[in-house]
Amino acid sequence: MIKSKYQKQRNALADLLADKGIRDDRVISAIRDIPRHTFVDSALWTRAYEDIALPIGLDQTISQPYTVARQTELLELQPGAKILEIGTGSGYQCAVLCEMGAKVYSIERHKALHERSREQLRDMGYRPMLKCDDGTLGWGAYAPYDGIVVTAGAPVVPSDLVAQLAVGGKLVIPVGDSTSQKMHVITRVTEDNFDEKVYEGFKFVPLIGEKGW
Ligand code: SAM
Numbered sequence: 001m002i003k004s005k006y007q008k009q010r011n012a013l014a015d016l017l018a019d020k021g022i023r024d025d026r027v028i029s030a031i032r033d034i035p036r037h038t039f040v041d042s043a044l045w046t047r048a049y050e051d052i053a054l055p056i057g058l059d060q061t062i063s064q065p066y067t068v069a070r071q072t073e074l075l076e077l078q079p080g081a082k083i084l085e086i087g088t089g090s091g092y093q094c095a096v097l098c099e100m101g102a103k104v105y106s107i108e109r110h111k112a113l114h115e116r117s118r119e120q121l122r123d124m125g126y127r128p129m130l131k132c133d134d135g136t137l138g139w140g141a142y143a144p145y146d147g148i149v150v151t152a153g154a155p156v157v158p159s160d161l162v163a164q165l166a167v168g169g170k171l172v173i174p175v176g177d178s179t180s181q182k183m184h185v186i187t188r189v190t191e192d193n194f195d196e197k198v199y200e201g202f203k204f205v206p207l208i209g210e211k212g213w
Pocket of ligand 1: 087092110204208
């Protein structure tokens with residue numbers, strides 16, 4: 001993995017996220033290591049280690065670091081876990097998942113973002129499977145997944161994503177209206193039984209697609 005400048009700012013961000021309640025040390029360590037500034041335009045580099053979302057073009061954002069950390073922590077992923085991400089965006093959360101040892105599949109609906117993140121992740125030495133498509137339908141060819149993380153706000157939980165969970169797997173998805181969403185974590189307990197927990201509120205860009213907005 002490419003090491004680069006801003007290490008002091010990255011350390012401060014990682015410490016801040018731990019102070020804000022992120023308990024998974026592997027998540028904190030990935031945030032400490034991954035150069036977030038390289039996922040945004042160089043005009044924004046000096047702001048890349050503030051705990052804020054930043055624009056990445058096409059009215060989309062790289063999520064706030066706390067949000068990335070919280071969603072990743074809620075996946076409770078094991079090394080080698082097969083994870084599907086909906087909304088590649090800048091590629092940053094995908095990098096966090098790869099850095100933690102997951103085998104990552106990620107879908108982005110905007111071609112320009114898909115291509116830019118593919119190049120960025122490849123340059124950094126990560127090898128996720130990426131495609132440009134409507135992620136509300138999941139990625140059936142590689143299902144089932146140990147975890148699915150949706151990084152855009154959904155009006156309802158898309159049924160295809162639930163269907164593509166492995167037994168024991170978790171779907172982490174923000175659900176609500178266009179102004180705010182609660183984080184839902186759906187665990188497939190057995191083939192036919194699911195447990196659902198609802199966590200704190202967030203504000204995401206909309207999940208747009210056949211089973212989204
Ligand atoms: N994980 C991203 C990151 O680290 O930069 C977050 C990106 S942003 C908050 C959410 C992304 O979801 C946007 O890039 C948006 O285009 C994408 N998106 C929205 N609806 C989608 C869909 N149905 N399928 C795939 N991507 C979608």
